[in-house]
Amino acid sequence: MDLKGKKVTLHDMSLRDGMHAKRHQISIEQMIAVATGLDEAGIPLIEVTHGDGLGGASLNYGFPAHTDEEYLNAVVPKMKNAKVSALLLPGIGTVDHLKMARDCGVHTIRVATHCTEADVSEQHIGMAAKMQLDTVGFLMMAHMVSAEKILEQAKLMESYGANCIYCTDSAGFMLPDEVTQKISLLRAELNPATELGFHGHHNMGMAIANSLAAVDAGANRIDGSVAGLGAGAGNTPLEVFVAVLDRMQAIHGVDLYKIMDVAEDLVVPLMDHPIRVDRDALTLGYAGVYSSFLLFAQRAEAKYGIQARDILVELGRRGTVGGQEDMIEDLALTMAKEKGLI
């Protein structure tokens, strides 16, 4: 693989996807410290939102320590070079949240839908594009459908005004060949001016390999998170990816030692549990289940005595999609009843 001279824009997820792993309890001080460190290390784009995006504050997904507005107002003014992005899932957040984020000074809005439901994003993508924000269409759980289906949905988002399309491996299920196939088709068929991105999870240990495959196939934006702080076994660990890109002589603009230090000195100490491929996270990848289900399944195991692994496999079998966290307790209750545990 030859990535020499290729330009890659790295997008940090630790303060958004990492919110899942922190049960949305990252403090304002921690947000500022990590974001400032990333800015100094040269990371150009940093996502700051509730794990489930703007408006995600809920009993279903977890109430955060602070509102999206508080986090954004704390972080945005501290950035010297880095820009801040916010995620929005139609059905959870609304255009009102989007306008709030714009008023807080975000540069990028990423509108996320399940990979077959892009047509719920028209009003949000349209609004973000109209406000002249960097507007990204983010197709989640992209492993569940064919490359052709992803292309069809990507074209919808492109037609609504997205200037960048993501192929998102929310379950950490994909292997590099699948990434190559999907990104290559998008690159061949979408408007050449439309940027492409890849968002990986490390549940099968493939996040770095998948991200490289994505760049090789034509993606120029890669999501990762410093120290891997993200849902499931975490996202593509950015400091590792930076080192790999360095070796491959790709252009990324990030200071390797500085980002290593942010990972080691700031992010690892704030983790509630080691972010690693444990048996439950591995099951997410293996069964193709949305990564943020991890802690919910583990809590259901503690409460109802049904193994998290069994719950996750059943959720995969039922074709659950992102956002269906409420299904986990419901299913655990049903399984516990069937086993005579309650």
Place this chain on the structure above:
Amino acid sequence: MSKKLKAVIIGPGNIGTDLLMKIMRSDWVELVWMVGIDPDSAGLKRAAELGIKISTSGVDGMLDKVIEDDIRIAFDATSAYVHAENSRKLNEFGVIMIDLTPAAIGPYCIPPVNLKQHAEKLEMNVNMVTCGGQATIPMVAAVSQVQEVEYGEIIATVSSRSVGPGTRQNIDEFTRTTSGAVEKVGGAKKGKAIIVINPAEPPLMMRDTIHCLTKETPDQAKITESVHNMVKEVQKYVPGYKLVNGPVFDGNKVSIFMEVKGLGDFLPDYAGNLDIMTAAALRTAEMFAEETYNQTIKLPARA
């Protein structure tokens, strides 16, 4: 005098057609007109085959027949954009408007919670909220009828096949309308609504989760009883309304997990979200008819 009130359906799409099939079985409502704007509409053809009068020029195509045919009830299953005009035109002739669009000009109506009040006041326009609202607000109300609910949150998960283009283009309307009605009708101080669309095949049955945070420690026995009673009330018009799990108590949090199986009239049974809308709309019309028959209310006078 027949006890049945005569009705018109505006909008012969999925919802309108499902409603048509339900009304054909009603003891209280007689469908006389079905109107649309598309001459090729399958819904209008079906109506014509059943002997229903049809018009392809919308409401305007039947306005001069309202008095002659003694139309008393209109169901609007079109869109929020045209609802206000439809309602104005028909209200002028004293027709009660049941709004299945997100327009929500009139008060929200969740039959087992507040329909009787609307009927007694002879509200001339009632709004059926959203599918998620019909499926969940009775449960929020079941809790708030026992004790104060500080916060009510509902999550509606529906099959991709059951979500039409109108809802998709304006999904924010679903979240706003539903959360508003969780407060106004459900009785929660603050409401939140989330909708998740799932494309699994075969399509999943509509499922709904309701979480309430009570102000004081929840009275488990009373809330459980209230929830079971409310489930029975909804089952009167949606037999497939099923309590799957709960109520589960965790501190001040009360969680209820529901599944809604439709009758499978026109829409398949997994589309419980659409079925509960049409069933609730018909239930609403029937209540107006019952109250009229019992002489609790008097319909607007006609020469």
